[in-house]
Amino acid sequence: MTEINTRKSIKTKIIRNDEKGIQKARFIIQSLFALLCIWIGIEFYFFNQYLETGGATAFYSRPPGVDGFLPISSFMSFYYFLQTGIIHWAHPAGFFIFFAIVLMSLIFGKSFCSWFCPIGFISELVGDFGEKIFKRKLKLPKWLDYPLRSLKYLLLGFLIYSVVFLMTKAALKAFLDSPYNQVSDVKMYYFFAHISQTALIVIGVLFVLSIFIRSFWCRFLCPYGALLGIFSLLSPNKIQRNPKSCIDCGLCNKACPSFIKVDKVKTVISDECSTCLNCVDVCPVKDTLELRSILPGRKKINKKFVAIVVVLIFMIVTGFAMLTGNWQNKISKEEYLLHYKIMNSYGHPTGIKEFKKLNKDVEIKNK
Numbered sequence: 001m002t003e004i005n006t007r008k009s010i011k012t013k014i015i016r017n018d019e020k021g022i023q024k025a026r027f028i029i030q031s032l033f034a035l036l037c038i039w040i041g042i043e044f045y046f047f048n049q050y051l052e053t054g055g056a057t058a059f060y061s062r063p064p065g066v067d068g069f070l071p072i073s074s075f076m077s078f079y080y081f082l083q084t085g086i087i088h089w090a091h092p093a094g095f096f097i098f099f100a101i102v103l104m105s106l107i108f109g110k111s112f113c114s115w116f117c118p119i120g121f122i123s124e125l126v127g128d129f130g131e132k133i134f135k136r137k138l139k140l141p142k143w144l145d146y147p148l149r150s151l152k153y154l155l156l157g158f159l160i161y162s163v164v165f166l167m168t169k170a171a172l173k174a175f176l177d178s179p180y181n182q183v184s185d186v187k188m189y190y191f192f193a194h195i196s197q198t199a200l201i202v203i204g205v206l207f208v209l210s211i212f213i214r215s216f217w218c219r220f221l222c223p224y225g226a227l228l229g230i231f232s233l234l235s236p237n238k239i240q241r242n243p244k245s246c247i248d249c250g251l252c253n254k255a256c257p258s259f260i261k262v263d264k265v266k267t268v269i270s271d272e273c274s275t276c277l278n279c280v281d282v283c284p285v286k287d288t289l290e291l292r293s294i295l296p297g298r299k300k301i302n303k304k305f306v307a308i309v310v311v312l313i314f315m316i317v318t319g320f321a322m323l324t325g326n327w328q329n330k331i332s333k334e335e336y337l338l339h340y341k342i343m344n345s346y347g348h349p350t351g352i353k354e355f356k357k358l359n360k361d362v363e364i365k366n367k
Helices: 002-011 021-052 064-069 071-084 092-108 111-115 118-134 142-165 169-177 184-193 197-212 216-220 223-232 251-255 278-282 303-323 333-345 352-366
Strands: 237-241 289-293
Touching (some): 021 118, 021 303, 064 184, 092 111, 092 223, 111 223, 118 216, 142 216, 197 216, 251 278, 278 289
Antiparallel strands (some): 237 289
8 A cells, every 4th residue: 555655646746858859869860871871872873874884984982981881791801800800892891890799789779770770760661650550569479579689689690600610711801802702882772773573572671571560671681680689688788767757658558669578677688779879768757767887886867968979979989980090991983893794704702813814804905
């Protein structure tokens, strides 16, 4: 009875949260990053037009940011750096973008997924659309949800096993040096520019599934998200609940896009938490649900500070790459033109013999 009266008295002290603008800030950051990705895509389109015409049209410099869409190559470059201390020249921007994303995860969990990732942003918008249709979040039963969630870890495990355990340092360097890897960005462009019917069907199915099950790709299939989820467990900053002032309203559960039962734990320790702060925003009782450090002192972290730090991490890391000359790759436009002529003959990860032969033929012709 005393506990009930206490909770009733707490309900009368509900204080309106004046910091809900953080979701607006998050939306702005997501939107700006999405626009940046679109701008990179436009620049990359004109760069590929230059290649298609054999250099007859105006030259547009290749946008280094396109490396961010090569997660496997970026992961391999990162692992190569850990082994050798060398930043590989083929896709250096991808290395730094990958490093920035990992650093974000170590500080504020899977914050990249909810603050920057364009796929995550689209998934959120599609999920919001689905909720408007069904008037609630649809969730798969546990017996199906858990096995499906394991798929992204199986994909991640296969990648790590293939790179870390099967590839020697020499093999790793050979792949990164290969013409296939050098033009993997161009090959990716044509995958989408001339997208197959099968690929369209797969994307369409994922889109439809995301309407029914929020963030279907992110929750069940994204190996990148799985990797960041593992790193996020090491983050010292977690969402924490004060059970004494909690009124068990369940609003945090309803707000969580990852279906985490926030109202059942004191500290949210989950590989699915992306630090979107939705649960913190909807909590009606002051100082009940907060982002805090689990390190000694357990200091409360202002939500605006999260927005500032994640943006600064990305800007500082990528800015450092630009200032040190490690942003643009070391492939000349002449080399790109040579690659383009025989790019379709490059297997995975071959192309070295074909490229050397063509390069030699061009040198003989120019003499």
